[in-house]
Amino acid sequence: MRLIPVVAASVVASTAAYGLALAADVTLELVEPITEYKIYVAENTEELVKDTEEFVAAIKAGDVEKAKSLFAPTRTSYEAVEPIAELFSDLDVSIDARADDYEQGEKDPKFTGFHRIEYVLWEQNTTDGLGEYADQLQADVTDLNDRINSLTFPPEVVVGGAAALMEEVAATKISGEEDRYSRTDLWDFQANFDGSEKIFELLKPIVSEQDPDFVAKVQANFDQVDETLAKYKTDHGFESYEKLTDSDRALLASRVNTLAEDLSTLRGKLGLD
């Protein structure tokens, strides 16, 4: 909570620097939601560091089953804050790149992070050879946490982040290609939707004044996503992506595309360039 005054000041400073002449009133209104969002992100990256410690410990102990069980829950706090995490593209590549980001696929030594570990755990059913990747993951998420804590959040990134998360899901996740070895994609979906909905919730009071129909439509689509994903909840998380029916996948695809479409207007509605 000590953070708040500092963040608030930096938000105002940065919006001034972005030259939002017309949006003077709005940017003041944004101070509080962005402060809140910064806390949300900080809590998530702190959780990420903590959960990764446990995940890495299981890998180092050679406990394949425990490592597998911690893979998806560890990732969720990263997935929820991806719009901010992705600002550090060096870390994002190191933490979350997929095999098909490399021409040589899984054979490429630069293929590191969560998905390298996922590949070895599920495809090779071992923790052998993962020590170095686990150490690097820990170092990367710790670095990410430090960098985010000293970051001034650009308002347009925060506001645009709601749509950016939906674009991610729409373009490269709905097909089930993210967690292709573990099939834990639904955990990621939920985290991405939660991260997007968080931003929307924080901005809702401002937007609903000018466009209540928009807010109602977006909220209804988030609700339908939540209801659909809830069908796949288990005691300890989510069913395998393979359990997702064609009709539920189509519904999620339509909602995520429509959320991306609608949330892409948020920046403009708030007068941000």
Next chain:
Amino acid sequence: MTTFKPSRPKHHPRGASRRQVLVGFGTGAVALAGGRALAGSEGDEQVAVAPKGNADQLQRQSFYGIHQAGITTARPAAGLVTAFDLIVQSPDDLETMLRLLTERISFLMHGGETPTADPKLPPPDSGILGPVIEPDNLTITVSFGASLFEGRPWLAPLKPRQLVRMTQFPNDALDRDICHGDLAIQFNANLQDTNIHALRDIVKNLSQFMVLRWSQEGSVPVAAPMEDGREPTARNFLGFHDGSANPNSTDTALMNEIVWVGPHNDEPEWAHGGTYQAVRIIRNFVERWDRTPLREQEEIFGRAKATGAPLGAGPGATEYDTPDYASDPDGAITPLDAHIRLANPRTRASEENLILRRAFNYSNGVASSGQLDQGLLFIAYQADLEKGFIAVQNRLNGEPLEEYIKPVGGGYFYALPGVRDPGDYLGRSLVEAVRRRATSPS
């Protein structure tokens, strides 16, 4: 060939000057001059300069009528079929979707200035055709698949009687990723860019209801007029004329019999004015075909490759000559299993199997085998699906051509009746039938 030289070479002609340009062309010249083919004719243009448009871009098909456009309408050079899954959970959803789709299609087919918005917002139009959209002969034809009805109890009783999920024929190797769908849209235009622009507009505006399932582009090659001045059919990617025996699509009475569903068909009343659409993505093994002796190719089709004339039809014959199977009962001239002979045996009985074909050639790059992935985006319209495409395809099962072709995708759909006027909307008769059922005592 007639060469097209725009009066104002650096600019797309506008306003009155465009009308003069349009009047200045004979239709043959316009068809031949075809858009981009002549882009290099100026000689001293920079590489970066866009190919020139021509009067074709001003051609407009009416969106309004008792039937949808794009079925008996003359076939332009560029085709695209896209299938969607629908998120439609109630009659209200269906109506909202169809009204929105109607609004988009009527705008896209008419053309005009694209809407603008505050630059802080995403632009409402993709802008890929610039700030003014030319109609470019665009037709957008909407059809429903069996799954739309079957998955929804309030729609199921209204399914057109013959509408089923496409089943596998013996030579098919259907890929589920490019089959079926709740809804299909056929886009036809002079330029593929016009189809793509329209598709993107619909995807953007209807994401709440429509999820892309598969999409296939195709094209129709130009052809020079025949010696007697008649216009030939286009060639497919096997090098043969395709559609020679198509029924005359300008003959309204014939189309009412062959294509359009009406009171004489055993179909729900809402479906009158519509038609069954069979879409097939038929891969051609073109390398193998090109290594096949010409005589064998001709016997497989039953036509001369150069002219399209029926085999044995004599000198000067064209693709429009009618093959004389009666005097060739044993297939000495045209083998009994030749493609055109099986497809249309030219008997009184086979007249009830006539269909209106509207095919496009496709080229999808390279298959995993390292061979070319090319083929035919086959589209056929008929009032009776069983007597039409299904009966014809059943006769073709086992034909020698199967060595060279492999149907891999597509589906059966029902093209909706037309939108009669600006107060009407696509599928209104179906929505009203749904509502009548909901209020009538069962």
